Amino acid sequence: MSLVFVDGDLVGKTDAARDIAKKIIDGRRNGDINQNVNVRYREDIDSLIINTEGGRLTRALIVVKNGKPLVTDEDIDLLKQGRINWDDLIKRGKIEYLDADEEEDAYIALDEKSLTEEHTHLEISPLSVIGLQAMMLPFVNHNNAHRSVIAIKSVQQGVGIYSTNYRMRMDNDIIVSYDQEQPIVKTRIYDKENIKAHPIGKNIVVAVMSYLGYNMDDAIIINRSSVERGLFRSSFFRPYKVAELHYVGGQKDEICIPDKDVIGYKSEDAYRLLDEDGIVSPGTYVEGGDVLIGKVSPPRFVSSIDKFRLGIQKRVESSTECRQTEHGTVESVFVSSTSEGNKYVSVKIREDLPVEIGDKFGTRSGQKGVVGMLFKQEDMPFTQSGIVPDLIFSPYSIPSRMTMGFLLELIGGKVGSLGGRFVDGTPFIGENEKDLRAELESYGFRENGVEKMYNPITGDEIESKIFVGNMLYTRLKHVVTNKIQWRAKGPVQLLTRQPTEGKSKRGGLRLGEMEKDCFIAYGAALALKERFDSDKVTIPVCSKCGTVAVYNVKKKTGYCPVDGEDAPIKLIEVSNSFKILLDELKSMGIYPKLLIGSRI
C-alpha cells in the first residue's frame, strides 16, 4: 500500500502506484493530461508523488521508445520547412518536460549514438548538460570544469557595449568599450541568443611565449602601438544625481551657484565651472574637487534663532563635487523632476581609460591576467610574414590548468581569420581539431599553429617556434585607474589621530599585527617606531608623582595637579592611543602613573 502525494499533500493510498504513474505519463503524452503534470514513484518511502503546481524547474527531453527516439528525421525536416512547430511535437508526445522529481525515474541518453533499449529519454542536444553561459564558451568540453566556472565569471565582468542606449542611461560605475567585435570562434548558441548586439572582446593576435620576463605569473604583454590605434579603448561613466528636496516648514533646497555668505562656502575657484543655473555644462573638463552641481540647503537643525536679530536664516552649502581621485569630461546633463515633483539633476562624467599596466584581461577559457608591460610595435617579436602580436601570453599558464580550449580557440581563430569565416566552436558538436589543423595546413601554415618568430632587439631568429594565432580577448572591468591609491600624508581620525581608512577617505595602508612582527623579527626596532609615529603626541608628566601635568610650551612653565607649581615637569613623547589608554584607565578608576628616568 503506497501513499499518494499531490503537490506535497497526502491525498490517499493505492496498491497500484506504478500503474498510476504509467497511466499519467501515457495520458500526458496522448494529450489527455496537462503537459506540466509530472509523476514519480519513490521506492524508498513507498509513495507516489504527483506534481502539478507552478514554480518547478522543468526541462524538455525527447521521448525514447524501444531505443528509438520518437522525433524522427521526417519531423526535423518538417520543422525546418516550418510546417510543424515545437508545440506540435509536445502535443504528439514526442517531446516532454520533466521536473526534478520525474527526472530521477528517467534514463537519459546524451546523444543518439549511445541510445540503448533501456533509455527512456534523449537529450535534444548534448549542450543542454551545461548552462546557457557555459554554452557561449568555445570548446568548453575540452576544459577543466572548474576553469569553465572561472571563465563564466570572467565573461560576466567583461566590458563591451552592455546596452545600446548607454549614453541615455544613468547607471552607476559603468565601463563601455567601443571597438568590440563578435568572436571568430563562436558557438551556435551565440547566434541564437543574439549576443552580437552586445559584443564583449576583440579578436587579437596572441603569441604564446615568455618575453623579457614581463609576462610571468599570469601577466600579459600588450602591444602599445595597438593600444594607440584604439585597441580596447574604453570609457568610464559616473553619474552624480541630486534632487531638490522639500523640508518640513516650507523650506527647500535650491540648485544654484551658492552665495558667498552661505555656511561652508568653498571658494570662487571651486564654482568656476557652474553655469547660471548652478550646473556644469556638457563638454567641460572637470577634476577632483570641482563642484558639478551647486546647491544650498536650509540648516539641518533649526538652531538657536537669535532673539534680537530678525534676519534671514543662514543657509548651508551642500554642493556635489567630483570625486577626489577622478577626473573627466561632462558627458551629459539631465534636468528632470522626481515623482514628488522636485527638481532632479543628474550629471554624467566620462573618463577615458586607455589600456595601462595593471588592467585586467580575460579569455573565454578562464585564463585571466593583468597587463605586465606595454611594448611598442618595434619592441614586439614578429613572425616571418611580418605579423606582430597584439598580446603575449605566458605558456606557463597552460599545463597546470589544462585549458585545452584555449589552445583550440587560438588555432580556430587563426583558421577563421585566414579563411575569412567564422569557426564553430560549439562544445561537443562543433568543428573538430583534426579538420581545423588540416585547414590551417592548407593555408600554408604549420598544422600545429607554430611559426618562426624573430627577436625585435637583435633581429635574430627565436630558437623555438612560437604558437601564435587569433583569439577573443576581453577587457575586464577591474581597471587600475579606479583602484590605485597612495598616501604620504593626509586626513586623520579625530579621536585617535591615526590615519583614516579606505580609498574614498584618502586613507593609509595599515601596518598590521603580523607586519609589525616582521619588523621585530628583522630587528628593525627604530624603523618600526617611525612607522607608528603617525599619532605621536608630546605630553607633560610630573616626574615626582607621575601624573599628566599642565604645561605652557611658549612660556615653558607648568604645574602638576597634585604637586603644584614647583613640580619638576618633563615632556615625553608617546602615541596618542597610549594617552587615550591612560585617560580611559583613569575613567575606570585605575590610576596609572608614569615613572620617569632613573627612578627605578
Added chain:
Amino acid sequence: MKIEVPKKYIEKFIEKYGKNADIGRLQAAYERSLITKGEDVGVIAAQSLGEASTQLTLRTKHTAGIAALNTTSGLPRIVEIFDAKKEISTPTMNIYLKPEIEKSKQKVAEFANKIIEIKASDVITSYNISLRRKELTLFFDKEMLRSYGFTLKDIDRKLSDIKLNTSIEENRIIIKDQSADSVKKLIRLRNKIINLTLSGVKGISRVIVNETEEKKYWVMTAGSNLKDILKMDEVDQSRTMSNNIIETAEVLGIEIARNLIIKETLETLENVGLVVDIRHIMLIADAMCFSGEVKGVNRYGITGESSSILARASFEVPLKHLINASLEHDIDEFKYVANNIISNQVAPVGTGSVKLISLDYGRKDEGKPEGKNKEK
C-alpha cells in the same frame, strides 16, 4: 671581540679531524651559527611555525598506513600540543617489550590481549534496581562471558574486592546495599560497577601488534596508561612511550615531556610534508617546560605569566589584568615589545637593543634618560 668556542666542541673537532686540523674553521662555523644579540628568536620561532600551520588548515591528509588506529593529526594536534591539553583526543602508546619477548609474535600477541581493558559494562547485558528490596541485579549472558574468558565467580570476586555484599543466582549477580535509601544511590552504585575494570590495564581500549623490519614485534594501543604499563615485567621501559605530554611529565619527568613536545610536533608537521627547523620548536618547548611543569601557550599558561601588565592585557581579558595590577600596585618596566609598541617607544630588540651612552669626563651618565616605567 673574540668569541670563545666551548671546550667540548674543540675536543669533538679534534677527535673527528685530527690534531692538525684548522681550528679556525671550527671558530668560523661556531660564530656563524650563533644568534646575534638582540635577535628576536621568539618572534622568528612563532613565524616559522605559524607560516607552516596556515598550510596545515588547507590540507588535512588522512594517514593510510600500517595500523588502522586513527590518531589526531594536522592542526588539531598542533593546537593540542601547544595548549598542553590534559585530555587529548586520541591518546596512544607505543609499547616495546624486552628483547627476549619481542621476537615471538605469539608472546607479544598474548601480552597485547592481556592489557586490553575489559569493563563490567562490556559483559553486563542488563540490570534491575529494586528500592524495596534495596538491591541491584546485574544480568549476564553466559556465552558472552565465556568468549571473554570469565566466569560469574570471577566477577563476583572482583565485586567483593570493593566491599559489596553479593550473591550469585543462575546468570545474575544480586548486590544488596542496606544503606541505600533512594534510587539515586543505587544508580550511583550501578555507575560505579559499570566502570569497573575486570581485566587488563585501565584506559587501554584497543591494541594493534606491529612488526618491524627486523622481525620484531611491538604493540600500539588506543588509550594511554604509562604508569601501569611501565610497571609490567615484559615491558622495555627505555623505549615505551605515550603521546600524552602531561601524563609523560607526571610519570617520567619534565625533561622527557620537553623531548616529547619536540618529537610530536616534528612528527605531526612531517606527516603533512612540512619542515620546520628543530631549534624553533625546541625554543617553544623550553618556554613551555622551564618552570618544571608543562604549561600551554595560552592565557592560562606562559602568556598569562608574562611580567608585563600591558603585554598580558593586550592578549586576552584586558580588564582582569588591569584591575589586578592596580590592586597589587604592579609596575610595568617596559622591557617587552608589546608595551613599547603601544606607547610608541623603541622596542628593546634588534637595533633598539643598543644605546648611545655619552661619556662626560670619563664618567657614565646615570640611568636612562628616555626610559619610562608605568605603575598602577
